[in-house]
Amino acid sequence: MSAPITIAIVIGYFVLTFAIGVYALKRVKTAEHYFGAHKLFGTVITSIAAFASIMSGFGFIGGPGLVYALGATSLWITLAAPLGFGLGWFLIGKRVKLISEVRPIATLPDIAAARFKSEAVRALLAISLVLGVIAYLGTQVMAGGYVVSGLLGVNLEVAILIIFGITMIYTSIAGMAASILTDFFQGLVMLIAAVGVLIMALIMTGGTEGLFTTIGQKDPTLIDPLGRGTWMLVLMWYFVFTIGGVGQPHLATKFYALRSYKDLKWGALISGGSYMLSSLLWIFVGYAALWLVIGGKIPALTKPDQAAIAFLSQMPVWMVAIVYAGLLAAIMSTASGFISIGTAALVRDLPKSFGKEVEHDRQVWWGRVVTILLTVFALIFGYFGKYLVAILGALGWGYFASATLPLLAIGLNWKRATREGAIASLSLALVLNIGFLIYEKVLGMKMPYAIPSYGISIIVALLAMIVISMFTKGAAEEDLDPDIRAAIEA
Amino acid sequence: MEVVDISLRGNIILVNAAVLFFMLVTALTNSWQAFGYLTGLSLSLWLITGAMRENKLGPAVWIGVSVFVIWSVCITLIFKYWAEFRGQFPEFTIAGMHPGFFILFPVMWLLIFIPGTLSYALLFDRWIMTEDDWKEFCRKTGKEGEL
Numbered sequence: 001m002s003a004p005i006t007i008a009i010v011i012g013y014f015v016l017t018f019a020i021g022v023y024a025l026k027r028v029k030t031a032e033h034y035f036g037a038h039k040l041f042g043t044v045i046t047s048i049a050a051f052a053s054i055m056s057g058f059g060f061i062g063g064p065g066l067v068y069a070l071g072a073t074s075l076w077i078t079l080a081a082p083l084g085f086g087l088g089w090f091l092i093g094k095r096v097k098l099i100s101e102v103r104p105i106a107t108l109p110d111i112a113a114a115r116f117k118s119e120a121v122r123a124l125l126a127i128s129l130v131l132g133v134i135a136y137l138g139t140q141v142m143a144g145g146y147v148v149s150g151l152l153g154v155n156l157e158v159a160i161l162i163i164f165g166i167t168m169i170y171t172s173i174a175g176m177a178a179s180i181l182t183d184f185f186q187g188l189v190m191l192i193a194a195v196g197v198l199i200m201a202l203i204m205t206g207g208t209e210g211l212f213t214t215i216g217q218k219d220p221t222l223i224d225p226l227g228r229g230t231w232m233l234v235l236m237w238y239f240v241f242t243i244g245g246v247g248q249p250h251l252a253t254k255f256y257a258l259r260s261y262k263d264l265k266w267g268a269l270i271s272g273g274s275y276m277l278s279s280l281l282w283i284f285v286g287y288a289a290l291w292l293v294i295g296g297k298i299p300a301l302t303k304p305d306q307a308a309i310a311f312l313s314q315m316p317v318w319m320v321a322i323v324y325a326g327l328l329a330a331i332m333s334t335a336s337g338f339i340s341i342g343t344a345a346l347v348r349d350l351p352k353s354f355g356k357e358v359e360h361d362r363q364v365w366w367g368r369v370v371t372i373l374l375t376v377f378a379l380i381f382g383y384f385g386k387y388l389v390a391i392l393g394a395l396g397w398g399y400f401a402s403a404t405l406p407l408l409a410i411g412l413n414w415k416r417a418t419r420e421g422a423i424a425s426l427s428l429a430l431v432l433n434i435g436f437l438i439y440e441k442v443l444g445m446k447m448p449y450a451i452p453s454y455g456i457s458i459i460v461a462l463l464a465m466i467v468i469s470m471f472t473k474g475a476a477e478e479d480l481d482p483d484i485r486a487a488i489e490a
Numbered sequence: 491m492e493v494v495d496i497s498l499r500g501n502i503i504l505v506n507a508a509v510l511f512f513m514l515v516t517a518l519t520n521s522w523q524a525f526g527y528l529t530g531l532s533l534s535l536w537l538i539t540g541a542m543r544e545n546k547l548g549p550a551v552w553i554g555v556s557v558f559v560i561w562s563v564c565i566t567l568i569f570k571y572w573a574e575f576r577g578q579f580p581e582f583t584i585a586g587m588h589p590g591f592f593i594l595f596p597v598m599w600l601l602i603f604i605p606g607t608l609s610y611a612l613l614f615d616r617w618i619m620t621e622d623d624w625k626e627f628c629r630k631t632g633k634e635g636e637l
Contacts, residue, residue, distance in 0.1 A: 072591055079599050083533060083557065086607030090540030094619055102631045209586035216588065220579045225568045225590035231522035239513075239529045243536055261624060265614040272607040276599070283595065413539050414503050449520045456517070459510050466507040486630035489544050490623055 002151050002320070009321035010151055013189065013328060014166055020185050021170025021336075024178040031363035034175035035344040036106030037257040041180055046254050046263065047270035049180040049333075051085075052187030053250040055275060057143060057331040059282050060323070064311070065304035067286020071219075071227030076234035077241045078279040084245035085272030091246050093255050093264050095412040098487035100256035106176075107341070108249050109349035111256075112407050115484055116419040117475040121407070123353035124426040126345040128403040129249060131430075133342035134378055135395040137335060141382025144331045151324055157383075163332065164379055171336045172371035175343070175364070179336040180257055186329030187274060193326025194278040196319055197311075201284040204314060205291050215287060218294045229450065236455035244401035244458060246409050250337040281326075285311045339378075343371045395433060398454020402429035405458060406465035415488055417465060419474030425465040432457040498545045506535040523569060530561035537606065541618070548617055549609075556605035564598035 002010075032038035041049075059078065066074035099105060103114055108129070113122035141160055148159035170178045205211040216223040226234060245251060258264065289307035292298045298310050308327075312320045347366045351358050358366055381388070406425035411417045436453035439445050447453050469476065480488070509532045516525040534554040541550035571590035575581065584592040610618065628634045 072594065075595060079595055082599055082603035083606035086610055087536055087540065089610050090537060098627060102633060212583065212586040216579050220577060223588045223591055224575065225572055225588065225594045232517060232520055232525065235522060235526050235529055236517060239533070242533055261619055264619065266611050268607045268610040272603065276603065409536065410503060414500050415497070416500050448518065451517055456514070459514050463507060463510055466503060483631045486627050490619070490627050
């Protein structure tokens with residue numbers, strides 16, 4: 001159990017987050033508000049929320065752990081942000097926003113169905129989103145549980161109920177509006193934690209000179225630009241995490257939450273800049289932990305994921321509290337976004353795609369019920385799933401990117417993109433991701449040259465969309481609805 | 491086969507498709523240096539695709555070219571210094587950092603931010619979505635006076 005001040009700050013964080021989430025209910029007047037926070041927020045809130053939902057707990061624990069183990073290898077993931085966020089705004093920001101101005105958009109499948117005039121596209125995308133959401137949430141259950149258990153000194157099961165119970169309740173009450181508003185608060189917490197960690201790490205190690213020289217003289221590979229990875233791995237990672245950002249549902253959904261098209265202007269800068277700042281934690285905590293071990297200040301770590309905890313053990317108590325609050329913020333912000341997305345897919349998109357739309361004024365009620373059911377299912381899956389969680393947990397960033405990128409990046413920029421291309425790319429994305437999952441996790445095979453398989457899936461899905469579209473005609477050119485055409489041409 | 495009129499943006503997407511195909515080939519043959527440069531080219535083309543109009547490049551071309559140049563110069567230097575000092579402490583460091591690492595972070599990280607992300611705000615009012623663009627959109631969608 002942690003020091004009293006740490007516990008107090010963490011509890012304070014939980015209380016504030018919950019209160020903000022419930023407060024968001026004041027904004028929710030329609031189903032579109034509930035599922036998509038349609039036109040509810042301005043630039044700053046939405047942009048910070050976008051960054052917060054992208055920066056998951058991995059950036060606080062997994063990332064530093066990879067730096068500890070591999071050196072600069074994993075940095076090619078987080079250093080993709082300066083281009084990744086810009087690509088999101090350039091490629092789809094304006095178009096998604098304009099479509100949401102003329103249509104009651106609340107979900108990504110809404111946009112996909114509007115663009116490709118196809119309920120099959122809606123259904124395939126909704127299924128893909130639900131699968132990805134459950135897989136992602138499943139991996140967060142134990143991780144979040146262990147963090148809270150260690151912090152508050154409660155058993156794992158109670159810890160899981162605390163962190164995910166709070167997230168579930170406020171998300172259930174006010175849907176995506178709650179998710180965005182709490183994400184904004186959580187983003188600010190993460191930024192404070194990241195800046196604090198950077199300053200403390202540099203003070204502790206004597207600056208970059210002392211930090212990298214100490215590590216480099218022990219093991220030069222850890223300070224070179226590649227680390228222990230391969231060039232194919234890091235370069236594919238850079239590609240996947242720049243262009244792949246465009247396809248992340250928790251980013252794309254933020255565009256229709258904006259009040260006005262003018263709110264797009266500063267979004268990329270705020271969101272991207274915030275992510276860049278917070279990624280300094282990923283970079284410097286891992287290296288600082290290495291510095292501590294090499295300098296004999298702490299014993300060598302038995303597991304790389306202990307890097308962040310080991311670093312925090314050298315920090316003042318108040319700093320530890322803020323970083324833990326930041327870590328919880330990272331976990332909860334991403335989780336609430338995904339819960340909202342999964343709920344919307346189940347309540348709005350899947351029934352609609354089968355011609356059985358839930359009555360509009362009952363959608364919010366059903367949204368609340370399904371939020372609870374989805375979260376409980378994810379908790380059970382995450383807690384008992386073990387082997388299955390370890391396998392499906394690999395369905396993450398790359399999976400979402402391969403499913404949505406062709407539809408959004410190509411579909412919203414190219415009038416020639418067709419319904420048939422969309423269906424082909426979605427189907428291929430699903431088959432390839434599941435196929436690679438079986439190949440790597442079940443059969444224990446390895447990709448050649450450590451190529452991330454989801455990089456292959458993304459490229460193949462993009463190619464499928466383009467090539468199939470060249471030979472088909474559905475929902476392309478003259479067949480586009482006039483408002484969709486106007487958004488693409490704007 | 492029916493002749494299809496493809497816009498300039500469509501042509502750029504087709505060029506990018508060819509780049510993506512070669513990325514796949516170079517990845518599967520571990521031609522990582524070629525893959526690296528193709529990655530920069532693809533990302534630049536995506537940026538141009540998003541920043542341009544249907545048939546007008548405007549400042550999009552400069553944004554894309556800047557990113558490609560920054561990326562290509564930086565990874566060339568990164569590859570060079572990695573190879574030069576592989577497995578050993580480098581002969582010189584910059585603020586304690588390996589020169590290849592320093593180019594990766596903070597140099598490339600900060601430089602790419604300018605055309606890649608900052609440019610969006612700088613170009614918004616006069617290129618990405620002007621007042622006239624908005625009025626035209628409202629007119630085309632029959633929403634004048636409503637939005």
